[in-house]
Amino acid sequence: MDLVAIIRIAMRALARNKLRSSLTMLGIIIGVGAVIAMVSVGQGAQEQAQQQIAAMGSNMLFVGAGTVTRGGMHMGWGATKTLVYDDMLAILRECPAVKEAAPGSQASAQVVFGNDNWATRVNGSEPQYFDIRSWPFQEGSSFTQSDVDMAANVAVIGETVRKNLFGATDPIGETVRINNLPFKVVGVLAPKGTSAAMGDDQDDIILVPITTLQKKITGQDWLRWIMVSAVSRQASYTAQQQITSLLRDRHRIRSGQDDDFMVRNLADMADLADQQARLFTVLLASIASISLIVGGIGIMNIMLVSVTERTREIGIRMAIGATEGDVQQQFLIEAVVLSLLGGAIGITLGMGASYMITQTLGWPVLVSPTAIVAAVVFSMAVGIFFGFYPARKAAGLDPIEALRYE
Amino acid sequence: MATISQPATDTPLERDQRTIIQIDDVHKYYDLGETRVHALRGVSLRIARGEFVAIMGASGSGKSTFMNIVGCLDKPTSGRYLLEGIEVSSLSKNELAAIRNRKIGFVFQGFNLLSRTTALENVELPTLYAHVSKEEGRKRAQDALQLVGLGDRTLHFPSQLSGGQQQRVAIARALVNRPAILLADEPTGNLDSRTSVEVMEVFQKLNDGGLTVVLVTHESDISQFAKRGIHFLDGKIRRDEPVQNRPVAAEVLKNLPTLED
Numbered sequence: 105m106d107l108v109a110i111i112r113i114a115m116r117a118l119a120r121n122k123l124r125s126s127l128t129m130l131g132i133i134i135g136v137g138a139v140i141a142m143v144s145v146g147q148g149a150q151e152q153a154q155q156q157i158a159a160m161g162s163n164m165l166f167v168g169a170g171t172v173t174r175g176g177m178h179m180g181w182g183a184t185k186t187l188v189y190d191d192m193l194a195i196l197r198e199c200p201a202v203k204e205a206a207p208g209s210q211a212s213a214q215v216v217f218g219n220d221n222w223a224t225r226v227n228g229s230e231p232q233y234f235d236i237r238s239w240p241f242q243e244g245s246s247f248t249q250s251d252v253d254m255a256a257n258v259a260v261i262g263e264t265v266r267k268n269l270f271g272a273t274d275p276i277g278e279t280v281r282i283n284n285l286p287f288k289v290v291g292v293l294a295p296k297g298t299s300a301a302m303g304d305d306q307d308d309i310i311l312v313p314i315t316t317l318q319k320k321i322t323g324q325d326w327l328r329w330i331m332v333s334a335v336s337r338q339a340s341y342t343a344q345q346q347i348t349s350l351l352r353d354r355h356r357i358r359s360g361q362d363d364d365f366m367v368r369n370l371a372d373m374a375d376l377a378d379q380q381a382r383l384f385t386v387l388l389a390s391i392a393s394i395s396l397i398v399g400g401i402g403i404m405n406i407m408l409v410s411v412t413e414r415t416r417e418i419g420i421r422m423a424i425g426a427t428e429g430d431v432q433q434q435f436l437i438e439a440v441v442l443s444l445l446g447g448a449i450g451i452t453l454g455m456g457a458s459y460m461i462t463q464t465l466g467w468p469v470l471v472s473p474t475a476i477v478a479a480v481v482f483s484m485a486v487g488i489f490f491g492f493y494p495a496r497k498a499a500g501l502d503p504i505e506a507l508r509y510e
Numbered sequence: 511m512a513t514i515s516q517p518a519t520d521t522p523l524e525r526d527q528r529t530i531i532q533i534d535d536v537h538k539y540y541d542l543g544e545t546r547v548h549a550l551r552g553v554s555l556r557i558a559r560g561e562f563v564a565i566m567g568a569s570g571s572g573k574s575t576f577m578n579i580v581g582c583l584d585k586p587t588s589g590r591y592l593l594e595g596i597e598v599s600s601l602s603k604n605e606l607a608a609i610r611n612r613k614i615g616f617v618f619q620g621f622n623l624l625s626r627t628t629a630l631e632n633v634e635l636p637t638l639y640a641h642v643s644k645e646e647g648r649k650r651a652q653d654a655l656q657l658v659g660l661g662d663r664t665l666h667f668p669s670q671l672s673g674g675q676q677q678r679v680a681i682a683r684a685l686v687n688r689p690a691i692l693l694a695d696e697p698t699g700n701l702d703s704r705t706s707v708e709v710m711e712v713f714q715k716l717n718d719g720g721l722t723v724v725l726v727t728h729e730s731d732i733s734q735f736a737k738r739g740i741h742f743l744d745g746k747i748r749r750d751e752p753v754q755n756r757p758v759a760a761e762v763l764k765n766l767p768t769l770e771d
Contacts, residue, residue: 425611425639427604
């Protein structure tokens with residue numbers, strides 16, 4: 105018998121018990137749908153994490169003033185005063201894997217414009233900071249190196265600050281007051297969103313020349329951090345090692361002693377986030393595949409019932425010349441049609457569900473073709489695996505007994 | 511129509527060209543736990559092409575077992591069975607299925623049609639397993655239904671047909687692969703007397719066309735329509751004799767009251 109005829113017979117047999125067939129398919133539909141939705145959500149999360157890390161800057165390393173223990177007290181991040189501007193110059197001079205570096209320090213300040221005021225972070229740095237963090241301007245431009253040299257009162261503001269202070273007003277050229285000092289706004293940064301690593305609003309920020317911050321706002325001459333960019337993503341690991349050994353050397357830290365700084369590699373963080381998202385995907389998918397197996401057991405159950413119900417039909421078919429192979433094929437195809445049909449519906453539902461989930465969470469929609477192919481193959485395999493035993497049972501019937509079956 | 515009832519070509523191996531069924535000292539046991547049921551105790555028989563044989567006997571006489579063996583649904587425990595010169599007892603299951611498909615046409619007591627499948631599709635079924643093309647299968651099925659007088663009922667479902675009509679669909683199905691023998695197991699068991707005679711009329715017509723018919727029945731008035739009567743008792747053939755004063759079903763029908771009367 106040709107395959108088309110067998111599939112037609114299978115479809116008709118399934119159409120005979122529409123409710124039963126649909127309920128049986130439901131297991132596969134839910135299983136496949138869940139796998140597709142979960143894999144899509146997992147991959148969307150992975151993509152989202154990657155995008156956020158990429159948004160923080162490419163090949164970026166973060167050198168922070170570290171923790172220190174004084175008299176048994178463990179002081180927080182940035183508590184040391186040992187990280188200085190000369191360290192940055194040394195890094196640029198002595199670490200070949202490093203491309204650029206920008207110093208940084210930070211203060212909290214109340215910023216006033218007209219009748220509006222806003223509490224925000226004020227960071228001091230140098231113009232290359234925007235380069236290292238691959239942070240474009242939506243308006244205006246960065247302060248210049250000569251602004252840094254002269255400790256000029258100029259500021260670059262983030263999107264959140266612009267929104268809260270200026271609203272519809274064009275901020276370029278306007279003057280804001282930071283801790284009562286007047287600053288001229290020269291640039292507005294493009295929005296970067298929430299940071300993946302810290303979860304804070306990266307756009308809630310004002311940047312001023314490092315010299316201005318140190319001399320006029322904080323009165324401190326040490327740095328809180330140095331932003332470094334490596335020559336390439338691979339080089340960021342080398343850069344990390346070079347910076348670590350250089351700074352240990354410069355800060356005269358003996359072997360065995362803890363660093364008084366820390367070097368964070370964004371490539372590292374990206375990998376970590378990637379790994380976590382992948383694990384998340386695998387976990388979700390494996391939970392979802394359990395329902396696929398349960399669906400397969402449902403198919404097996406119904407096929408066994410079907411074989412018993414149709415014992416007489418099997419007997420008739422055998423009496424008029426169906427071989428064991430013919431009968432086995434018929435029931436196997438029926439199970440496969442059942443599971444494939446369920447798989448197709450499941451894919452549609454899964455895609456719909458993942459679209460809805462990603463819409464709600466604001467993640468990128470990522471229905472992976474691999475997941476769809478895998479779902480089709482897997483549901484077919486489920487049909488074959490769980491349909492085989494009932495089909496074998498049907499084929500093994502004795503035609504005489506089967507014909508006599510009431 | 512004659513082509514359908516015309517038997518297939520003879521095998522040159524067979525000495526007697528006219529012998530279609532040759533059974534030599536066939537025994538059949540069933541082992542049911544401790545006890546052994548001896549269903550056939552040495553049966554030897556020859557049936558020639560074009561015969562119309564009635565197999566009779568009470569239940570337990572071995573006639574059903576005999577029919578299963580003749581129909582290649584079962585194999586003898588010992589002895590030989592040659593169908594058109596082919597030693598059937600040595601064939602594999604798949605080969606037996608092919609023999610059933612091509613050489614034997616089954617008609618059962620309970621009609622055994624697939625419900626929710628039209629008359630035409632029921633008749634087509636054996637052609638599907640014979641790897642006949644779809645068009646050829648359909649044409650043959652239509653011809654066979656025409657032959658049994660149901661040319662206008664091809665798209666009816668079994669539930670829409672009377673018992674006699676269902677049995678005629680079953681006969682058409684048995685004929686569709688142009689078998690060597692038509693094997694009918696109590697074909698009138700579920701039918702009233704008039705319809706039974708109608709079915710016998712179809713059998714006689716087919717037999718007149720040259721088809722070999724083997725009919726298993728326990729109704730002696732039905733067995734009268736055959737040309738030869740074989741009586742089974744306790745797993746052996748007790749009597750084997752030609753039927754005397756064989757009635758012609760078509761004539762009998764004229765004298766039977768119709769359902770409307």
